Amino acid sequence: MAKKVLLKDIAKKAGVSTALVSYVLNGLEKEKRVGRDVVEKINQIAKELNYQPNHIARSLRSGKTNTIGLIIADISNPFSGQIARFIESEAARLGYTVIIGSSDENKTKFNSLIDSMLNRQVDGLIMAPADGSSQQIKKLVKEYIPFVFIDRYFPDISTNHVVLDNYEATYNAVNYLISHGRKNICLIIYKTLAVHMQQRILGYKNAMKDNELEDNIMVKEIPRKSYFQVKTDTEKIMDELISEKKMDAFLFAANALSISGLYAIRKHNIKVPDELAVIGFDGHEVFDFFEPPIAYIKQPLEEMGTEAVRILVEQIKGIKKTVQTEVKHEFINRESSG
Amino acid sequence: MAKKVLLKDIAKKAGVSTALVSYVLNGLEKEKRVGRDVVEKINQIAKELNYQPNHIARSLRSGKTNTIGLIIADISNPFSGQIARFIESEAARLGYTVIIGSSDENKTKFNSLIDSMLNRQVDGLIMAPADGSSQQIKKLVKEYIPFVFIDRYFPDISTNHVVLDNYEATYNAVNYLISHGRKNICLIIYKTLAVHMQQRILGYKNAMKDNELEDNIMVKEIPRKSYFQVKTDTEKIMDELISEKKMDAFLFAANALSISGLYAIRKHNIKVPDELAVIGFDGHEVFDFFEPPIAYIKQPLEEMGTEAVRILVEQIKGIKKTVQTEVKHEFINRESSG
DNA sequence: CTGAAAGCGCTTACAG
DNA sequence: CTGAAAGCGCTTACAG
Numbered sequence: 062m063a064k065k066v067l068l069k070d071i072a073k074k075a076g077v078s079t080a081l082v083s084y085v086l087n088g089l090e091k092e093k094r095v096g097r098d099v100v101e102k103i104n105q106i107a108k109e110l111n112y113q114p115n116h117i118a119r120s121l122r123s124g125k126t127n128t129i130g131l132i133i134a135d136i137s138n139p140f141s142g143q144i145a146r147f148i149e150s151e152a153a154r155l156g157y158t159v160i161i162g163s164s165d166e167n168k169t170k171f172n173s174l175i176d177s178m179l180n181r182q183v184d185g186l187i188m189a190p191a192d193g194s195s196q197q198i199k200k201l202v203k204e205y206i207p208f209v210f211i212d213r214y215f216p217d218i219s220t221n222h223v224v225l226d227n228y229e230a231t232y233n234a235v236n237y238l239i240s241h242g243r244k245n246i247c248l249i250i251y252k253t254l255a256v257h258m259q260q261r262i263l264g265y266k267n268a269m270k271d272n273e274l275e276d277n278i279m280v281k282e283i284p285r286k287s288y289f290q291v292k293t294d295t296e297k298i299m300d301e302l303i304s305e306k307k308m309d310a311f312l313f314a315a316n317a318l319s320i321s322g323l324y325a326i327r328k329h330n331i332k333v334p335d336e337l338a339v340i341g342f343d344g345h346e347v348f349d350f351f352e353p354p355i356a357y358i359k360q361p362l363e364e365m366g367t368e369a370v371r372i373l374v375e376q377i378k379g380i381k382k383t384v385q386t387e388v389k390h391e392f393i394n395r396e397s398s399g
Numbered sequence: 400m401a402k403k404v405l406l407k408d409i410a411k412k413a414g415v416s417t418a419l420v421s422y423v424l425n426g427l428e429k430e431k432r433v434g435r436d437v438v439e440k441i442n443q444i445a446k447e448l449n450y451q452p453n454h455i456a457r458s459l460r461s462g463k464t465n466t467i468g469l470i471i472a473d474i475s476n477p478f479s480g481q482i483a484r485f486i487e488s489e490a491a492r493l494g495y496t497v498i499i500g501s502s503d504e505n506k507t508k509f510n511s512l513i514d515s516m517l518n519r520q521v522d523g524l525i526m527a528p529a530d531g532s533s534q535q536i537k538k539l540v541k542e543y544i545p546f547v548f549i550d551r552y553f554p555d556i557s558t559n560h561v562v563l564d565n566y567e568a569t570y571n572a573v574n575y576l577i578s579h580g581r582k583n584i585c586l587i588i589y590k591t592l593a594v595h596m597q598q599r600i601l602g603y604k605n606a607m608k609d610n611e612l613e614d615n616i617m618v619k620e621i622p623r624k625s626y627f628q629v630k631t632d633t634e635k636i637m638d639e640l641i642s643e644k645k646m647d648a649f650l651f652a653a654n655a656l657s658i659s660g661l662y663a664i665r666k667h668n669i670k671v672p673d674e675l676a677v678i679g680f681d682g683h684e685v686f687d688f689f690e691p692p693i694a695y696i697k698q699p700l701e702e703m704g705t706e707a708v709r710i711l712v713e714q715i716k717g718i719k720k721t722v723q724t725e726v727k728h729e730f731i732n733r734e735s736s737g
Numbered sequence: 738c739t740g741a742a743a744g745c746g747c748t749t750a751c752a753g
Numbered sequence: 754c755t756g757a758a759a760g761c762g763c764t765t766a767c768a769g
Binding site: 068121122 | 761762763764765
């Protein structure tokens with residue numbers, strides 16, 4: 062293996078101390094008022110030897126790793142993957158590397174991911190917290206670990222977060238359905254106490270109430286288990302609802318739910334939107350393929366990811382204010398909405 | 400911030416040196432023949448103080464970071480995301496953390512990701528190398544950096560890799576189509592010199608030849624650009640081919656190509672498989688939704704990911720033999736194949 | 738403007 | 754069986 066070039070190799074060759082080399086290579090030549098000729102010589106030698114600093118050594122000394130921990134539900138799911146991608150890009154732009162972990166919405170895994178990332182001395186965390194993990198989060202707050210939530214948060218802890226305008230998202234969608242003549246609108250959603258889902262329920266319910274349809278409120282909650290289980294559970298509920306023939310519209314509050322629901326709708330050969338209007342969440346290629354294309358509530362993933370990184374980096378740099386950002390959904394209206 | 404517990408805190412409290420503590424906590428008590436009572440005392444105090452080792456310090460001293468760099472095309476694409484997930488799991492099981500980077504199939508990005516990961520002192524790399532990056536790879540080989548390729552490799556460099564039996568995958572699929580009466584089979588594939596795609600072309604061509612259909616060979620190559628561009632290009636070519644009405648089957652050699660092709664097929668209202676048989680690659684929910692469901696060649700992603708990690712970790716631990724694994728495709732046969 | 742030196746928190750020969 | 758000490762490769766007060 063080619064011998065690694067070290068700071069002191071440059072120092073020796075330039076005939077100066079390692080301190081000078083460190084200053085120059087870190088752009089502190091102005092601040093430390095290093096001589097012009099020395100700066101030039103050091104830069105040239107560094108280039109010549111193709112010097113690559115050892116991040117580990119730098120981190121140990123400086124206490125900063127320039128690494129961000131990202132904890133999401135599951136990197137193999139497109140929603141998580143896309144947001145991870147945007148986070149990775151923005152982080153790289155700002156000089157940070159990202160370590161990703163998948164919690165599977167499991168509190169134990171989530172907590173152990175946090176521990177493992179902290180042991181690796183990440184400078185901060187971006188997380189979609191799992192249900193029931195608020196104890197662990199309180200510890201982070203107490204220890205002044207910089208972090209930002211995405212997608213959800215705990216209302217009883219004051220934290221930085223970037224979330225969707227979940228209430229408005231479902232409120233508007235339901236209003237749209239009602240204004241186009243639908244009255245029996247069912248909301249299919251995950252069974253969880255997480256705020257983001259609760260807000261989606263609230264948006265739905267209030268839209269129904271505001272249109273004097275409170276008697277028609279119908280919320281079906283699906284346990285958040287494996288993808289396969291979600292599909293089975295959703296299809297089963299859809300089977301019942303469809304055979305009762307009471308519904309004239311479905312609003313799905315998450316991607317996997319939408320897809321599972323669409324399977325059921327197709328199986329029963331229901332005409333969309335004539336018999337049933339449908340609005341999905343997040344967006345998926347299956348929505349484009351369905352006959353007709355499915356309308357959906359789109360989250361601005363790039364904005365969410367970029368914003369989360371920006372907020373986190375500010376926190377890491379020492380800005381102490383709490384930042385809570387709500388980004389706007391976009392309603393992608395297509396034939397299925399009726 | 401709660402004061403971090405250090406090795407020497409434990410040592411002080413136990414009245415021993417840090418060396419003993421280090422040995423015990425790293426499970427070297429047998430090898431170093433540490434006294435029983437001392438072992439117990441150290442373990443107890445470590446638990447009591449909730450000691451968390453500083454990985455950075457450990458890494459600097461030991462030269463091992465227990466970190467793996469993973470470079471794939473794009474983490475937001477389901478194929479990459481799923482394989483990343485399996486790699487992450489297996490790595491965690493073996494005590495490694497994964498840093499992920501997306502190359503976008505771009506040689507420059509790919510090379511700079513390698514540099515950045517090496518600066519972070521990853522112990523090894525798992526990569527789906529971008530076209531034209533073989534120079535950089537030769538450097539890795541020369542510097543004895545442990546790495547494993549997935550999905551593709553460079554035939555002129557002897558490297559560890561885990562790849563699909565690409566030749567057999569398309570050979571068998573084409574044979575199946577022919578044995579079910581298809582004669583004018585078109586292969587839609589990315590335009591690249593990468594071996595894995597070349598093997599898929601070869602499998603196709605040889606199957607055609609072996610059935611005396613060499614005059615019917617029709618390969619259409621799509622430049623690998625943005626997803627949007629791929630879709631546009633594929634649809635355009637499909638439009639032509641479909642209007643000529645000469646084809647009776649399509650084999651798509653990658654996921655994005657399949658989906659783009661399916662859009663075109665649906666647009667033209669072609670009956671599958673009556674007018675046109677279709678076989679896709681990789682698998683996607685859209686395949687399930689299409690009428691009829693699309694048959695496809697499935698890659699064993701879990702096996703590929705797990706195997707890649709195992710090989711890499713062996714290399715990191717010093718085993719020098721080159722390991723080249725070919726995993727078996729699975730043909731998921733469904734109505735569309737005719 | 739520059740250098741000598743401490744120190745980040747571990748691991749690991751070495752000596753006894 | 755155990756301890757004192759060097760050292761991983763940087764950064765950064767401190768002194769001049």
